[in-house]
Amino acid sequence: MSALKALFRRGSSIRDDSNGRKDDLRVYTYNAAELKHHRPLTYDERELSEFDELLRSSWDKAMRDGVMKYDLSGTKLTALPGRYGYMVQENPKRFSHRRKPENIQNLKQPFERSKFNFTQVPANEILFELREKTRGKEHNMVIVNVSPIAYGHVLLVPKLKSSQPQVFTEDSLLFAIEVVALSNHRGFCLLGNTLLSYASVNHLHFHALYFEHFLMAMTTGTKMFQGPVLDLERYPVKGIMIQTADGCAKLAQIAYKVISLCYEMEMPCNIVICYGKPQVTVTIDRGHSYIRMLVFPRKPVTGFKQLYDSDSRPPMFCAACELAGCVVLLDKGFGDALTEKQVIEEMKVNEVAEEDFQAFKERLKVEFK
Template sequence: MFTYSDYNLTKEWSGDLEVHPRTEFSNMLRYKWDQLHDDSNVFRYKLGNIRERIIDKKTRYLLQLNPDRGSNRRSPEEIANLNQPFNTSKFNFTKVSPQEIMFDLVDEQNATDLHRVIVNVSPISRYHSLLCPSVNKCLPQVATKESLKLAIDMFFLFQDRDLRIGFNSLCAMASVNHLHYHLLMENNTLPVEIAKCNHIKGPLYIFDDSYPAPGFCFQIKHKHSIPQLAEDVHKLVRYLHENNVPYNILVTRGQGMGWEGTDEIVRVVVWPRRGSYVVKLLGAFNVAVCELSGWFPVYNDDDFENLRTEDIEIEIKKWRPEAFDILCQEIKSLF
């Protein structure tokens, strides 16, 4: 079990990735994941060299072929609505085998909460893991202010350019109704990280019309801004939840928005979207947080070889929320 201070969360992150090699925390996760993957039977399938291709230089959509995830993953839970309560009789992360647990993390300011990092036994890619905030409290899959702060804290803690942290709400492709975030490693730059944004109000930005998945964006450079950022993101997420709008969240690095001379900052993106009430393969790919970011795990060779930009954008646009312009004005009034 580790506390935040064990991994030097208090150290200022300057944004200069060249002078921040991977932290001990990031190296430990990679080592433990590799060890479990190579030397145990915890995973539902083993990952070899995943084939990938970038569709075109303009959009930079990333396709990765992973047929096993399409056929061998755990059956998703049936989700009826955003307010579906936690159900102890369903699969949840208190029921994983001890082998799946990589480590526990305790916030010294709130030691009653046990935050757990486990392997995802049906990984999208190498090092795909799950952060389960307050796992002992058995919370449903709703992004709380405390869990958002923890996820952003961990993002700074890793200091690893490959890390992304994602969240799928209920009715937005979450497959387990127990609070969790996805820890994902990918060395390609994703389209969402260079997408152009327009300032709306206060800390709130929005993607311009060139990005096919409309979403809201926040930015942060220094760790001392984390509490306010978590507050701002949660204000938006709470509004979406109270108005029955499913959502996906991504924490990633990306181009700065409106800060001259800043090449790269941390972006927190929130996508409101149409709901999906049955988690199953709806086409060549499902649309969850990875796909909204421009990263597409696909499950068969034909789709991998033949998908084009127009195919992807047609599918992505199907999940745009209704009356997004009206929603945008309502969100603007929160700030």
């Protein structure tokens, strides 16, 4: 039996289809030894982890089998001239071929089983289950994104059978961080959008995908702020970064405190989890790359997720992907004329007010003093 085949075994039934047939799913089991919360800056990313090999081979098969609504031809990332190094992609099919978004009116809107949710996806969209060895069966699912942005674009759905709303919990943040720690690819990135900040499905999930270029979120510098919370340095929008040398569970605990504060202050937010070189804190080995989480508090956006009806504004949503540094244009013809100034202006439309951001930071000072 090959090493890759040995990673799989048949899991118990996860869901029933409309005919009552039970679909068995493959299970990838991992343990703490596989989690690389940090790695030397000189590591060889060409040596993909077992998790990477599994995800990429499963995603490739789904693409060959026609599971996605389109392929990625013609969606190559190009660099946008300017100070910040934005990457730009024209991908109109992501908008035209998407599932109908939900009408979002509340930051903690209850889960509605009658609305689209990930228990309804067909069996061929579910790639495998992820299971941490000591926690046992949780039904943490890896589901292909049928309207992908980049290679390997999947949805991570923690505890799928629990039918949780799109409200980040400590358990779900730990799962998200662990998935990043399973990858050995420098461009692997996890993205999260809360309700009222461009999450269009009210069922707890994250996006994960591979970028072949460094994004701004992966390389930005920081300044000391308070404990594990760092100020972003020379970033075009307001946000903070969390980084620690104490492992995935500790990072999840810190992240949950920060996200809980956003919920308490009724500020939606977007998060980015990726690897990045430590910049300022002396408690971290500067010769290693560590998992970092960027958090961007935002103004609420209510209703259905839709583009602005304007020829002068870029056809884009300012969600986690864009805040990380990858601008996805959802209509043709704007890319050649797009400027960095236009992107930043669009980012700032829903940027949290300065007084609210400073109040958020004052609360963080108290929390992490």
